[in-house]
Amino acid sequence: MNSNLYQHLDSIPSPCFVLEEAKLRRNLELIDSVQKAAGVTIILALKGFSMYSAFPLVHKYLSGATASSLNEIKLVNNYMGVKAHTYIPAYRDDEFDEIVDRSTHLTFNSWNQWERFKDRALGKVSCGIRVNPQYSEVATDMYNPCVPGSRLGVTRDQLPDQLPDGLEGIHFHTLCENDSFTLERTLQALEGRFADLLHQVKWVNFGGGHLMTREGYDTQHLIGLLSAFRQKYNVDIILEPGSAIAWQTGVLVSTVLDLIDSQGIQVAILDTSFAAHMPDTLEMPYKPRITDSYHEPVAGKPTYRLGGMTCLAGDFMGDYSFDKPLSIGDKVVFEDMIHYTMVKTTTFNGVNLPSIGIWKEDQHFLHVRSYGYESFKDRLS
The missing domain is CATH 3.20.20.10 (Alanine racemase)
Structure with missing residues (x-):
């Protein structure tokens, strides 16, 4: 992940899809080289x-x-x-x-x-x-x-x-x-x-x-x-x-809203949703990577099941370990969340869609769009 982007997470709305412009250009340059050579x-x-x-x-x-x-x-x-x-x-x-x-x-x-x-x-x-x-x-x-x-x-x-x-x-x-x-x-x-x-x-x-x-x-x-x-x-x-x-051009930034002990399992509830914002993780299924975490539980390290904010019982992903315990307000960053994500999001439960932004090549964040009640209402009648 771009280190400058990581240092500016607190200035990015949450949840938010963030495309890294330089990484998109890198992919396009490679693809262009293939089409020209072939x-x-x-x-x-x-x-x-x-x-x-x-x-x-x-x-x-x-x-x-x-x-x-x-x-x-x-x-x-x-x-x-x-x-x-x-x-x-x-x-x-x-x-x-x-x-x-x-x-x-x-x-x-x-x-x-x-x-x-x-x-x-x-x-x-x-x-x-x-x-x-x-x-x-x-x-x-x-x-x-x-x-x-x-x-x-x-x-x-x-x-x-x-x-x-x-x-x-x-x-x-x-x-x-x-x-x-x-x-x-x-x-x-x-x-x-x-x-x-x-x-x-x-x-x-x-x-x-x-x-x-x-x-x-x-x-x-x-x-x-x-x-x-x-x-x-x-x-x-x-x-x-x-x-x-x-591919690998950006992230989904989210925030820890609550921490609970569920029958001995530590659960972190986020302001995003696997079902509504990352449905491929449940459909494929696959376990997304999270920045600065261990993809599988590590004995002796703080370990959490991550829960989405809808009332769907299966709106969770687990388990991940971290070097230090999570706190309410901490950012959790899902990697490689630009392809087949924004195109599949829903407003199930009335959950807001994540904002969309671009981390520009000159190292500043461009907030492209946010969503609210009107986006939810316009899908219904």
Whole structure:
């Protein structure tokens, strides 16, 4: 964590998502180096990172973004100044024409959707079809688009041997924070089922899940895979990572509100919520890292179960040890909380959403936004 940021925690509202601008730029520079070396296009996936106050910086390195709803499309249009690459599992009739007008690329999830909407899209956007290669190494079924009965993508038996005129792209997305060697095995499965169709299209969208900014990721291996595939099939390649863009670029700052002894277990109740503000920690599930703590209990050290501030019984995470006992008012800083966090927050129980801020490269805090009653009320009626 940036030491200067850590020294200024008392000046940051709590709870608050804090993006570190320098770390975002570092990620973008690496991603840009990959796309230039491989001759591919890498775009931002809004489902992982929709912090539009950072879009001007993102757009200096990435040409565009991918969206999965009309609202995300509008965010791309308004704050990146470009049309979107769009994939929605099922298009609404009353939104479709506006989606086409606001997009450059449009991926259909099923052959039925293609047949239903193609006449309203052809000649206006570049159309593609999402395929299911029936291979994925994602361990959690909730995040695995290739489980039996998956609604995401078309299997090879549902496609003709000759793609119709106007269907210019193939889109697959089967990775989730994986490495390039997982991609290599996935491409083998894709080619095993769809090689004949890959020779018929102009572009192939590799989806997201390429965690190229994680320490130890072999970017040279990735560049080699992308370059070889592009040359083999003479296609443009598009990648749309979500996590990789904002990987380890910021934190969620929270504060201890209360300390209780629960049948011998020490509990620290925070002003944030795992269920409402960090739902991936419960869905995936995973245990987030906390600055200046031990990720697992250490005998002899002060150890706490951390509780969220909603009344949901399961809104807790444990257990963590610290070098000294926690006190009411202490800051607890959750690391790597920028991707797939802000995009999933809720106001369950009427809990306020965390504020949003940026720790700027010139070492000052920019308070971008806070939330209150109106944000809660506007979700209801």
